[in-house]
Amino acid sequence: MPLSEAEKTFILHGVDENFRQDGRDREAYRPMELETGTVQHAFGSAHLRLANTDVLVAVKLEIDAPFPETPHEGKLEFFVDCSANATPDFEGRGGEDLAVELANTLASAYQSRQAFDLRKMCILKGKKCWKLYVDILILECGGNLFDATSLAIKAALHNTQIPKIKAVNIDGDNIEIEVSDSVSDCEKINIENAPVLVTLCKIGQHCIVDPSLSEEQCTVGSMVVAATKNCVSTISLLGSGSLHQDTLFQFLDFGCKIANRLNEALMETLANISVTNENVGFLK
Template sequence: MALCEAEKTFILHSVEENFRIDGRQRGDYRPMELETNIVAPSFGSARLRLANTDVLVSVKLEIDSPTLEQPKLGKIEFFVDCSANATPDFEGRGGDNLATEISNCLSSAYKSSTAFDAGKLCILKGSKCWKLYVDILLLECGGNLYDAVSLAVKAALWDTRIPLVKSVVVDGNKVDMEVSDELFDCERLDVTGAPIMVTVCKIGDQCIVDPTTAEEHCSGGSVVVAVSKSNFSTILQTGGGSLHPMTLLESLKLGQTVAQRLDSTLINTLKQINDNSTDVGFLK
């Protein structure tokens, strides 16, 4: 997106006046739509639309072997696909760097045991564990990708059901397992501590959250904070520019406050979705 100087000045002044071009204040988010359990072949899925940003997440499972360094832990991997339909910038291999950056940020955010208890994925210490593949498809880009992706990933993991292992028989180096194939014979993941990412952008002398694509182009510096249970699980500086130490501290405090608010709203929404037996949403 190319902005002229007049457009950049208008955005800067609107942020200074705490009345952004779409009517929001600096700490407000755009409307969101969330839907879970929408990809039939997956073990869990979710689709989240944040204004013009659209993200689809699917979770798959397979039985794997734990690493020698962490014999009691399962595995989780993130894969991001930037659809060429999302923005012309993703044509060819244009979205590869962004996809790698987002997946690495998610891996770092979920590495902490307080953020995600991988021990629950262990089946047999040092021998067998569950491995989660979290596939993320960016369908449309309208700014603030990190926040939208983190919310959709947490919703998909909340929706994920792990089949129960009925029995495990060890015969020397051979391990035989019986996994239940019953639809309702499963357990849900505990993802209450899963991190929420918040992107804080500095425009002029002020910090804002949930930037639009135009606001991202006007940012003098931005930072992505992943917050799990009020703790920071990772911090990533994105885009060009830099932040003064005092501005960075202000951004971290704002990101932490907003992440806690988002997390509470998301959990309440997911509980309501579980209690609602009627199929609703734009994919139904």
């Protein structure tokens, strides 16, 4: 529902005073809850809820042929489905443009080897590799979709078990891959440097993170920064607003700082889930 001018002014003044309408400061996120292993027949999965934003991610695997230009790498593909029940804006074909934009941003963020090294997905150079399908279902949209989705993806990849290859039999052009069928005979994916997406919104003269739906309507410019511990893997401007050059560099520094903070909290949470086998909330 569009905001009135009075509501926009109220939000603007709150951001200016570093006291947003829900009591947060400009750098604070809303509470999150995370579950892993929620999809029974997937190789890995995660369910993350950020306030009213609800995202489910499942990872599937299959053996495929690598691309000719990258014969020593595996494949990674993102598919986003925006449920019509997530928000009235997704009814009909309303969610398709957002789904394509989100999938493209994620593909760009994971393209760098410093972010995610697909060489470890190679089985036989130039012949066979693992292909990872990352399916993302947007169950509810309450703002800040890019951040929530990236955290859910990283958690799902952490939960993913890749079966070990027992044997590779080559008979001319015929290649047979023998895969272990034991649940305990699997390998984990190294997601330490996998990127975290941070959405930065400029409201008035200040930058905020984790915008709510109402705050997104007040922004004069938004940018998504995909950052790892070592680099910025991609940046993407959202909407029709523009940013001054000085603001752009400010956003990059701010986004990297927030991404590192999010990554530390997520990795600590995933470690706790692995030890206790219980799903927990974080950033409360």
